[in-house]
Amino acid sequence: MSEHLSDRAYSLARPVAKRMIPPRWREPIRRRLRLPDPEVIELPPTPPDPQIQARAGISRRYGLDPDTLDGALLHDVEIEAIIGAVEARPGGSFLVFGCGNDSRLWERVNRAGRTVFLEHHPEWAARVSETIAAKVVPVSYWTRRTQWADLLDQPERLGMSLPSTIRDHSWDVVFVDGPTGFDDDTPGRMQSIFEASRLVSAGGMVFVHDCERPVEAAYSTVYLGSARQSVSVWGHALLNGYSF
Numbered sequence: 317m318s319e320h321l322s323d324r325a326y327s328l329a330r331p332v333a334k335r336m337i338p339p340r341w342r343e344p345i346r347r348r349l350r351l352p353d354p355e356v357i358e359l360p361p362t363p364p365d366p367q368i369q370a371r372a373g374i375s376r377r378y379g380l381d382p383d384t385l386d387g388a389l390l391h392d393v394e395i396e397a398i399i400g401a402v403e404a405r406p407g408g409s410f411l412v413f414g415c416g417n418d419s420r421l422w423e424r425v426n427r428a429g430r431t432v433f434l435e436h437h438p439e440w441a442a443r444v445s446e447t448i449a450a451k452v453v454p455v456s457y458w459t460r461r462t463q464w465a466d467l468l469d470q471p472e473r474l475g476m477s478l479p480s481t482i483r484d485h486s487w488d489v490v491f492v493d494g495p496t497g498f499d500d501d502t503p504g505r506m507q508s509i510f511e512a513s514r515l516v517s518a519g520g521m522v523f524v525h526d527c528e529r530p531v532e533a534a535y536s537t538v539y540l541g542s543a544r545q546s547v548s549v550w551g552h553a554l555l556n557g558y559s560f
């Protein structure tokens with residue numbers, strides 16, 4: 317057999333040699349056919365993930381570790397939209413339904429103002445509390461997402477029991493990213509969106525995350541009003557902003 321293989325024979329022989337030939341025969345055959353050692357084939361370096369870099373840039377801007385937002389369920393474009401609203405109201409108040417891996421950032425962005433997180437899941441609240449200075453206020457929701465269509469036109473049933481420190485204040489920015497609403501066994505965001513419409517100040521803004529989902533879309537339209545919608549950003553999910 318000739319030592320030389322045509323380009324076509326070479327390209328056919330190589331994957332066959334890798335796939336089917338028993339390991340002890342591979343080395344002599346590889347030498348005879350002059351096949352390259354697969355070990356020396358180098359993969360190109362993995363390109364950096366632009367989303368990780370963008371969020372690391374935001375964290376650094378606020379003096380936080382670059383990995384602060386790892387695990388947060390918001391992309392940079394969504395985060396920037398909310399930052400813009402908070403910074404436009406310096407020293408203002410910021411109410412967040414649902415704490416998480418973004419809470420540390422919100423506290424830092426609004427460090428000259430007052431930031432409060434409302435959370436229904438005790439273990440999750442305890443875990444996030446270790447990463448932030450603010451107290452996470454426990455709340456409860458009586459709903460299940462499956463009830464959303466029935467409750468849509470029953471505002472008298474959507475009110476939450478909230479401490480006076482929350483209820484008696486008008487909030488400059490309200491961000492609804494809780495409670496959970498990913499399936500019918502979760503509470504759904506019917507009550508939090510309804511309450512956001514009552515708690516926001518005149519001149520304030522309400523942001524609702526996951527507005528591509530039917531419940532968030534319907535309750536935002538009815539209780540926040542499509543005429544008030546001033547921001548819409550697709551990142552991890554659809555974030556809508558409503559100006560009051």
Ligand SMILES: C[S@@+](CC[C@H](N)C(=O)[O-])C[C@H]1O[C@@H](n2cnc3c(N)ncnc32)[C@H](O)[C@@H]1O
Pocket residue numbers: 387388389390413414415416417418435436437440493494495496
């Ligand atoms: C959709 S998450 C988003 C929270 C935050 N904005 C973020 O991006 O990290 C909102 C709610 O999901 C629930 N949740 C999120 N992660 C959880 C976890 N690892 N364990 C339990 N509940 C969790 C919490 O109740 C929380 O209020």
